[in-house]
Amino acid sequence: MRHTEWLRRHGATAARILGVAAFYYGGAQLGLLQELVRGQVTPLWPPTGIALTALLLFGPRIWPGIALGAFLVNVSLGPSLSVVLAIVVGNTLGPLLSYRLLRRAGFRVELDRLRDAVALVFLGALTGMLVSAIIGSGVLVLSGALPTGNFWPTWAVWWTGDAMGVLVITPVLLLLAAARRPRWTGVRPLRLLEAALLAACTCAVTLLAVSSPMNLLYLVSPCLIWAAFRFQRAGAAPCALLVSTIAIVAAAGEWGPFAGHDLLTNMATLQAFNGITALTALLLSAVVTERRNTHEEIRRVCAQLAEALSRLDPGAAAEQWPPPRKQKPDGGG
Structure with missing residues (x-):
């Protein structure tokens, strides 16, 4: 045995x-x-x-x-x-x-x-x-x-x-x-459409940024912000990987802003861009997730307080908790 x-x-x-x-x-x-x-x-x-x-x-x-x-x-x-x-x-x-x-x-x-x-x-x-x-x-x-x-x-x-x-x-x-096996029955079609639109926009904007001879790399930032706010880490991490991969291919092929420069200059530009991309995706998604978790924790505590209150005073079970704020009376002239 x-x-x-x-x-x-x-x-x-x-x-x-x-x-x-x-x-x-x-x-x-x-x-x-x-x-x-x-x-x-x-x-x-x-x-x-x-x-x-x-x-x-x-x-x-x-x-x-x-x-x-x-x-x-x-x-x-x-x-x-x-x-x-x-x-x-x-x-x-x-x-x-x-x-x-x-x-x-x-x-x-x-x-x-x-x-x-x-x-x-x-x-x-x-x-x-x-x-x-x-x-x-x-x-x-x-x-x-x-x-x-x-x-x-x-x-x-x-x-x-x-x-x-x-x-x-x-x-x-x-x-x-x-990740767990997705339950497609519980996913709203608009959510799936938004995810597909996010991926397409991120790819298109990144290709535009690395193909232009002008420095347009900053155009990718709104896509990362969109991914972090709407999908948290599930959207931000794949988008950062997609953006970095396209930028690396562009640097290796000396496209757009990477054309006509030596290795050290291209590496500095590429890694600064990739670093900012990863930082934006990681930090922003973490902040949004932490804020959401804090909000859920506050709601859970409020529900527990309401349940405890209802046990102490059964008549208060039907009351809203937390109670709504009282409106201040308008001041007289």
């Missing part, structure tokens, strides 16, 4: 580890389609978001899956096995550090509080991903795979790419992990 329980428990853990490694590898292949430096540094690295999500959902025991996925990705890209192993260590330590920082900050995977969104941005993305960027860029320079003068551009692309993976991918994966 104990042997069966041991196999069941550890078998489930092993399956999760292999699943994380597979998703990590698949996300890396998607990210490498838009590589900018030495075939392995990209402006958006989805595996960091996948790794942090796995740690938040399954705990730190899942770390071998992250290491295995990172090894499979880098073994064909690194100049030597020692360099690959160092990069794997950095790619594993970065998400683990982010996970520890978020847990110490009391992070909740529901992302329904402003403090959760702020923690994900500054602890999960910007701070935790420093480790992988420093180790990865440093070992490439020390091994001679990169010139010393390219350390800072490579570090900047690596760090911002890893951070964008957390900011853009993690909220979407946490949303999918918490």
Whole structure:
């Protein structure tokens, strides 16, 4: 009996580890389609978001899956096995550090509080991903795979790419992990129509912004505000992912505002835009969700008070609670 329980428990853990490694590898292949430096540094690295999500959902025991996925990705890209192993260590330590920082900050995977969104941005993305960027860029320079003068551009692309993976991918994966099977009978047709219209408008406006030679990237902001206010995280996170993906493709192809500039300038423009997009979507949706939850809590407390009052005074059960405000009499002249 104990042997069966041991196999069941550890078998489930092993399956999760292999699943994380597979998703990590698949996300890396998607990210490498838009590589900018030495075939392995990209402006958006989805595996960091996948790794942090796995740690938040399954705990730190899942770390071998992250290491295995990172090894499979880098073994064909690194100049030597020692360099690959160092990069794997950095790619594993970065998400683990982010996970520890978020847990110490009391992070909740529901992302329904402003403090959760702020923690994900500054602890999960910007701070935790420093480790992988420093180790990865440093070992490439020390091994001679990169010139010393390219350390800072490579570090900047690596760090911002890893951070964008957390900011853009993690909220979407946490949303999918918490999603339930939709009950279409309870969804109003106008709600579905609004969601489809939001997706179409976001895509069209973003394509217009990145295709124009003028700097029209700010036109995307109303779509993100619309998504956050009307659909909260369920709308804001996918819209931010859609916008960032289109912007990355435009930067790689040097379209519109990204045409005629060097790598560092395009990276600064792209990552500033992607960062503002993710910040707007995350923070605004968290504020709206927190406000809605507070309002529901106040209504629940009022209902409990009304029920308690009705038990003390049965005649007051029919009275409205909370009582309506009394109108002030008009002052005489």
